[in-house]
Amino acid sequence: MLYNIIFGFIIPWVLASFIVRKQPILFIVISPVTAVISMIINTIGIYFGFWDFKPIFEKNETISALPMDLGLYAVLGSLLIYNLSKRTFRLHPVIFILIFSLLTTVLEYTALLFGFVMYGNGWNIGWTFISYLIAYLCVTTAWIIAKEHIEVVK
Secondary structure, three states: OHHHHHHHHHHHHHHHHHHHHHOHHHHHHHHHHHHHHHHHHHHHHHHOOOEEEOOOOOOOHHHHHHHHHHOHHHHHHHHHHHHHHHOOOOOOHHHHHHHHHHHHHHHHHHHHHOOOEEEOOOOOHHHHHHHHHHHHHHHHHHHHHHHOOOOOOO
């Protein structure tokens, strides 16, 4: 579990701290939304036996995913919105979301190869890509709704 906390929570927030200081409202608004979306998807996936994170806790298997939900995925969702707003890469938003989903899938594939994640019940890396794509589309939708009411990115 220590690896999950270090690599899934501490390192992502440390690496993102420079953008957090520049764009605090973005992270205050988008990170919780991304974390909730991640928790919902991970809870469903773990419940139906599609995947598991190590270590596995019998009473509540989703505990292993919690550092990633609140850390890595919350930061990635915010970085996605930051780059979409700033048009950092000058790509069409749909193309950028597809690339971002692919990069996140590659990151998870690495975790799969090292045994930190295990797939079951017919789940595979293709479904992982689809799940990240759906999650990032939900985050983007939340951003579109939020930016109608507040200035999320300055």
